[in-house]
Amino acid sequence: MATVLDRFMEGDVRALSRVVSVVENRTDGYREILAKLYEKSGQSLRIGITGPPGAGKSTLVNSLARQFVADGKRVGIVAVDPTSPFTGGALLGDRVRMEELPTDGTVYFRSMATRGASGGLAAATDNVCIVYDAFGFDITLIETVGVGQVELDIIDTCDSVVVVLVPESGDAVQTMKAGLIEIADLFCINKSDRPGAERIAAELKHSLEVRHRSDDTWTTPIVPTEALNNKNVDRLYESILAHFEYAKSSGVLQKHRREQIRRKVRSIMRTRFQRELDARFLSELNLDEIIDDICDGKSNPFDVGDRLYDKFCRG
Ligand SMILES: Nc1nc2c(ncn2[C@@H]2O[C@H](COP(=O)(O)OP(=O)(O)OP(=O)(O)O)[C@@H](O)[C@H]2O)c(=O)[nH]1
Numbered sequence: 001m002a003t004v005l006d007r008f009m010e011g012d013v014r015a016l017s018r019v020v021s022v023v024e025n026r027t028d029g030y031r032e033i034l035a036k037l038y039e040k041s042g043q044s045l046r047i048g049i050t051g052p053p054g055a056g057k058s059t060l061v062n063s064l065a066r067q068f069v070a071d072g073k074r075v076g077i078v079a080v081d082p083t084s085p086f087t088g089g090a091l092l093g094d095r096v097r098m099e100e101l102p103t104d105g106t107v108y109f110r111s112m113a114t115r116g117a118s119g120g121l122a123a124a125t126d127n128v129c130i131v132y133d134a135f136g137f138d139i140t141l142i143e144t145v146g147v148g149q150v151e152l153d154i155i156d157t158c159d160s161v162v163v164v165l166v167p168e169s170g171d172a173v174q175t176m177k178a179g180l181i182e183i184a185d186l187f188c189i190n191k192s193d194r195p196g197a198e199r200i201a202a203e204l205k206h207s208l209e210v211r212h213r214s215d216d217t218w219t220t221p222i223v224p225t226e227a228l229n230n231k232n233v234d235r236l237y238e239s240i241l242a243h244f245e246y247a248k249s250s251g252v253l254q255k256h257r258r259e260q261i262r263r264k265v266r267s268i269m270r271t272r273f274q275r276e277l278d279a280r281f282l283s284e285l286n287l288d289e290i291i292d293d294i295c296d297g298k299s300n301p302f303d304v305g306d307r308l309y310d311k312f313c314r315g
């Protein structure tokens with residue numbers, strides 16, 4: 001692994017792919033690698049792109065990535081895709097793939113597989129972003145479908161959050177219910193070539209007026225785009241940069257990143273406790289005997305839980 005890390009530090013893209021895999025799969029030694037890479041991170045601006053299935057997130061990510069590259073930046077993209085082709089996402093075959101991105105190392109794309117279980121997906125995504133950051137990407141774009149808690153956790157690790165809606169997204173009250181309005185730093189009404197874009201923009205504007213956030217000095221922009229025709233994406237791009245500038249100068253960015261570190265430490269501890277419990281403790285315990293006792297009325301789950309906890313703590 002040492003040589004792979006050396007090559008990684010030299011900017012070798014194949015080494016980057018190896019390291020991303022190690023981190024994504026939590027192969028032995030991945031935490032030590034992350035600890036090393038963490039020192040080099042903290043420079044990349046993380047932008048989350050979220051919204052309902054098929055809203056045009058990938059098309060937008062593509063387009064934004066190109067603009068950043070044109071601006072002399074290097075871009076890492078991670079797409080987190082918890083939907084199966086059968087349960088959601090853009091219509092089969094309709095979804096935009098990332099194949100047509102530049103292959104000269106200025107843009108790197110990776111899609112995170114969920115492998116059925118959502119456990120640890122947010123943490124794994126965050127770890128991949130640390131790897132990107134250490135590799136020297138100026139910008140990290142994270143695409144995720146804005147539906148569940150895991151996706152909201154992922155979006156929580158971003159410096160700027162773009163919520164993508166479409167004219168058909170329904171009334172803004174629905175959006176509020178989905179929690180999206182709380183997390184948005186910017187709104188994008190994509191597919192503005194379709195009827196209804198102005199109506200949803202007006203509804204959103206109204207919802208934003210009644211929303212209260214602790215960092216309420218920022219006026220959340222609502223940007224209509226046609227990602228497919230690359231129309232107005234430059235305005236979205238400018239708005240993202242403006243938000244970043246605002247976050248930096250107001251101290252919001254620093255505060256937000258401190259909170260992220262707090263959550264990260266807690267998440268690492270929780271994961272370790274959980275693993276120790278499963279691997280070292282529960283696997284060695286004869287739970288069946290204990291359950292028999294409870295079934296026979298000789299004990300109860302509460303006393304057993306306390307007793308086992310004490311035993312676990314004693315090591
Ligand atoms: N009419 C119209 N279609 C668009 C626009 N932007 C994207 N699309 C189309 O919408 C479809 C879905 O686009 P994607 O970029 O794959 O959407 P997505 O949000 O990434 O989809 P999932 O990842 O499956 O949730 C594709 O056929 C795009 O070509 C737009 O501005 N107008």
Ligand SMILES: [Mg+2]
Nearest residue numbers: 057058095096
């Ligand atoms: Mg997509």
